[in-house]
Amino acid sequence: MTSLERDTRQDIVDVAERFFRQIGYQKTTVADIAKSLRMSPANVYRFFDSKKAINEAVAERSMGELEALVTAIAAEKRPAAERLREILTTTCRLNSARYLDNQRLHEMVACAMEESWDVIRAHVERYDAILRGVVADGMAKGEFTAGDARTATYCVRAAMIRFCNPLLLTQCGALPGPGVDEMIDFVLAGLGYRAAAG
Amino acid sequence: MTSLERDTRQDIVDVAERFFRQIGYQKTTVADIAKSLRMSPANVYRFFDSKKAINEAVAERSMGELEALVTAIAAEKRPAAERLREILTTTCRLNSARYLDNQRLHEMVACAMEESWDVIRAHVERYDAILRGVVADGMAKGEFTAGDARTATYCVRAAMIRFCNPLLLTQCGALPGPGVDEMIDFVLAGLGYRAAAG
Known part of the structure; x- marks a missing residue:
């Protein structure tokens, strides 16, 4: 090209x-x-x-932006818990800026989910790999309870879905629920992290 | 009547x-x-x-069945962690039996979410109150880390949404992710629960 x-x-x-x-x-x-x-x-x-192929390019670019940001955070020389918190915060911020209250983009996402599942699945797998690196690092360094990093990563992603899934962002916004920071604290506790006494 | x-x-x-x-x-x-x-x-x-009113009655009955089951579990004389695990397992089992791979019921749920939000919101609030009783009990008895039971309950519900939300059940089924039991272990860890050594 x-x-x-x-x-x-x-x-x-x-x-x-x-x-x-x-x-x-x-x-x-x-x-x-x-x-x-x-x-x-x-x-x-x-x-x-096809229009579908254009939609896939739009989705890939947007997902690629998120992946680039979280890859950079994952590579920083800081405790795993700090990097994980920043990765999750960044993911939530980006997705809510993009999708919250934008009904039209929901339509685009719904179509991608129906027609281009492979593109979304590939993104989720790349995102998981980045997250898993940080989780495994935290386990190796004793910041998190040692365990199966793959399963722990799945749990972290599943726990955050309310703040990341484009359709849920709007739907759950109308229900009582935790704030992003509260949810991230809960996720870190789920990994066995205990903040050092201040 | x-x-x-x-x-x-x-x-x-x-x-x-x-x-x-x-x-x-x-x-x-x-x-x-x-x-x-x-x-x-x-x-x-x-x-x-109206048909909408019939749909609300269908939804209320189905939600009422779940609420009755979890209320009974919450009232049992067992450790809070055991009751919480059973409540979450029961919720996931009931919802997946009902909604998994039933595209037609998704339509009914989507309509209820659009037209009858108050009915859904009221159910979520009743469900939260039951869950919160168990969480607060576990905190009071030292099974879970003491804290704000309301926020902790929101986090528990948000963490489990992949297994409970009718639309996500099918969508996420096609992605790698944790099993229900793994997710419940993670949620209990998030509450600060540590299983006694065997």
């Missing part, structure tokens, strides 16, 4: 995401996207063979 | 639930329900003024 082609691809993803956000995934057509870029639909199809 | 009226009400709820399960909430009409009971639609409307 030439750099011009990369730019065009990028432009298509930008415009598509704006349309999905503003008028919704279902109502957006490839023709809308092409027109907004002063391109022919045929030219858009040179880059993406 | 006479006992005959109670029976009729009950019959309507039974038949409605069967229709919702078999052909879906949207496609079921009050006329279908009436016909199946050899009643006139007007007679059904004497008991429920």
Whole structure:
């Protein structure tokens, strides 16, 4: 791919995401996207063979941004509990900024869940691998109770789902529940972490 | 209400639930329900003024069954950790038997979430109160780390949502994740519970 082609691809993803956000995934057509870029639909199809493929590129970019942020935090030279707290806080902040109260993006996410499950699954597996590195590190250094890092990581992710799943974010917002920091404290306790006395 | 009226009400709820399960909430009409009971639609409307009201009765009955089960467990004379484990196991088992892989019931739940939020919210509040009694008891007896029972209860419920929320049950089933027992162990650890050495 030439750099011009990369730019065009990028432009298509930008415009598509704006349309999905503003008028919704279902109502957006490839023709809308092409027109907004002063391109022919045929030219858009040179880059993406369907609207589904564009949606996958939008989702992958957004997930990729989160993965890059948490990878950087995971690599920092700080106690595992601190890194884990920051990873979870960052994940919740990013997802709620993106999805909270944006009904149109819910439609995009629901379609990705229906049509592009592999893309979402691959993201979850990459995210788990980053998280697991931090959990295993904390176990090895005695910050967390030693145990099966894989299972513990699954539990951490499952416990935080209320704050991360795009659809739940809005649904659960209307119910009494814990704050993000309270939930992270609970998760750290679940890992056997005890803060040093102050 | 006479006992005959109670029976009729009950019959309507039974038949409605069967229709919702078999052909879906949207496609079921009050006329279908009436016909199946050899009643006139007007007679059904004497008991429920809309399909929404019937759906609420179906939801309330199902939620009421769960509440009765967990209330009984909460009142048993056993350690709080054991009661909590059984309450959570029972909740997960009941919800997965009911909702897992039943796409039609998802439609009913989605409608209840949209149209009858108060009914769901009231159930969650009653469920929380039962859970909170057990959590507070465990804190008072030193089984769990002392703290704010209300917040701890919110965290317990939020942590278990993957196994209880009708829509997540199916969605998350396709992702790697913890088993119910593993998640309950994690939740107990989050409460500061440490099993006595064997």
